Amino acid sequence: MNYEIAKIPAYRAVGLKWEGTFSEIVPNLKNVIQQMEDRAGEVDGKVNPNVQLGLSYHVIENGFRHYAAYEVSEEQEIPDGMIEIKVPECTYVKTTHNKGEEISKTYTDLHKWLFNSDYTAYREADVDYYDPYMPIKHEHYPVDRDPNDPHFDIYIPIVKKIN
Template identity: 35%
Template sequence: MEAKVVKKEAFKAIGVKWVGTFEQAAKGEIKVFHKKFLNSKNQIKYAVNPENIIGLSYDNTENGFTYYLALEVEEGTAIPEGMEIISVPACTYATTEYKGAAVSEAYTGLYTWIKQNEYTLRQSDLEHLEEYPGSFDPVTDVPELKIHIPIKGI
């Protein structure tokens, strides 16, 4: 696994929200959620890059998490019905690119890399940020994504 540190500026995104347990996610609910988002993403006007799907995972529930699928948008973009605007603060991330069936192993590897390189996880609700190509079909394709885990600025 090749990992690096990247800094991302703050941005706004518009998308849809899923709230559930880790068990529900493991059973495939997020794949179905992702597929539904792909069918509705064209409702989001003025996306900065409509072919870059952003997944935002917030560890903010007692037994699970909140997950957004969104597109980065320009300031002032209209919010389609049933969607929300998400503000993502500027942050430093440990980042890796991954393609394969064992995404959890990529996360484990990145967390290990963070520890081995003596970085500290950033204390916030944002657990991780993912980037998927717009053509990715979560039901039929092998996962292909960039994984970003917030770390304290260096």
């Protein structure tokens, strides 16, 4: 696996929110992601129309909050039923999950890299997270992906470990 450190400026996204437990993912989360794909035409001000975002925050016990969204310009209005997400500037470790690979292995390898690196996962102050290793996960999906065997980039917000 290849890992790179990248600083990404703050950005604004617009999309749909799903919140639930791991046992509720199928079919609920997939339905929200599909709804966002179906409604992508309502979002005119996409910064990168070829990339749908999956922004996950592990703030629910045995689950997470997920936003299926697109990065948008400041001028983009929020379509009915969608919400705005403000993502702060962060430093990320970035890797790619490739077609034909197990997603769980990609994340296990990423966890091992993070554990052995000079970095630890970033946590927002005053937020309780239920995943001690990667509480925030941002996935960037190309719109032409195969939903049954996807490829996508993974971004985990990180900070330097304190010795």
